Amino acid sequence: MAFTPQEFARKFKSLCEAYGNSIDEVAVATGIGSQALRVIESGKASPTGDEVLIIADFFKCEFSWLVDDAAPNPEENASTMLRSEGGRLAASDRHAIAEFLYLCKSQAMLEELLEVRLSHDEFMFDPRGTYFKGHGADCAAALRQKYGLPRNAIIPDIFGWLRDKGFRVFRRALPSSQISGLFVRHPEAGNCILINFSEDKYRQRFSAAHEIGHALLDADKKYNVSVQSEQSGSNDLVELRANSFASSFLMPPELLSMIGTKEQWKQPEKIKEAASQLFVSVPALLSALKRDNILDEDTWNNLRQSSIRLPDKHEPEVREGLTEKQRDRQLVLLGMGLHSQYVNMGFEAHKRGLISQAKLADILLAEPSELNELSALFGVSLKHG
Numbered sequence: 400m401a402f403t404p405q406e407f408a409r410k411f412k413s414l415c416e417a418y419g420n421s422i423d424e425v426a427v428a429t430g431i432g433s434q435a436l437r438v439i440e441s442g443k444a445s446p447t448g449d450e451v452l453i454i455a456d457f458f459k460c461e462f463s464w465l466v467d468d469a470a471p472n473p474e475e476n477a478s479t480m481l482r483s484e485g486g487r488l489a490a491s492d493r494h495a496i497a498e499f500l501y502l503c504k505s506q507a508m509l510e511e512l513l514e515v516r517l518s519h520d521e522f523m524f525d526p527r528g529t530y531f532k533g534h535g536a537d538c539a540a541a542l543r544q545k546y547g548l549p550r551n552a553i554i555p556d557i558f559g560w561l562r563d564k565g566f567r568v569f570r571r572a573l574p575s576s577q578i579s580g581l582f583v584r585h586p587e588a589g590n591c592i593l594i595n596f597s598e599d600k601y602r603q604r605f606s607a608a609h610e611i612g613h614a615l616l617d618a619d620k621k622y623n624v625s626v627q628s629e630q631s632g633s634n635d636l637v638e639l640r641a642n643s644f645a646s647s648f649l650m651p652p653e654l655l656s657m658i659g660t661k662e663q664w665k666q667p668e669k670i671k672e673a674a675s676q677l678f679v680s681v682p683a684l685l686s687a688l689k690r691d692n693i694l695d696e697d698t699w700n701n702l703r704q705s706s707i708r709l710p711d712k713h714e715p716e717v718r719e720g721l722t723e724k725q726r727d728r729q730l731v732l733l734g735m736g737l738h739s740q741y742v743n744m745g746f747e748a749h750k751r752g753l754i755s756q757a758k759l760a761d762i763l764l765a766e767p768s769e770l771n772e773l774s775a776l777f778g779v780s781l782k783h784g
Contacts (some may be wrong), residue, residue, distance in 0.1 A: 747779075
């Protein structure tokens, strides 16, 4: 394993560029002096072992990649994405995305330690022809059929359903960007989906399905980043296809026909009732009704302008029986990416002695002193000693 300060300097500079951080910002965040970092960046001196560890932790990258000149970067797809999307991503959001990928890799590690075996074959879909909206609808129908999900079945928890099928789906707050969601093909963790937790709850459901559409239909893509405008009105065929998949997967024609008649769908109260029942936004529902020619153009426009609002939107990932304070805290943790399936796996690995308490805290983005609180919030036990 060869290490040279010049190659480390190149990697360090590329990380600063990808994450939008200046030397002074890295210095403040890591506690390594600005002058020391500038010497490291120049390639004139080697960093200490502790400095490498601190830099790897700050950028959530592999220590082994930093210290081996010839090692491939497992985060190359993500780094390329961050550089290309720099204009749409604040530095804080780039680091949130890095933590999201760290959670994805940690989940893959936990599954290996716990010998979790997914009970399904990988779903494959080969789009044919040039009708992109048809690709999306056909893929959605095929995915439902693959996993025995009836065409008229409602999915209350799309996030949990997708995780059960082997997708890495994490919800993470990205308050400084207009990004609705993204996916990255990771060499260790597979298809990794990030949903912006800062957005409307029901929009997040559509974003999850939208990004899965990209993951399944865009085999040539190493990553995809979706912004709000692309999901709501893009003319890009690839985005239209992902929208078609999401709409058809969450609201198949058979499901809409089962819920209401053409006459019923013309009523704002019916739209409000059905959107709540389907856990979708009003614009998404209206778009699906127009898709199936249930609403004509005039009725669709009238309903769009009627300001239908949905109160008390369903949140499927917060445990029942929590106090208001505990519920608020769990929502904060969800916004960091910590969902029950992932947290439970971490505590189970620690319980079996497969990871240390320090490692458990690390993969939960927490301090060891916070583990008791996390165990209470998620209803799991913490092994002591």
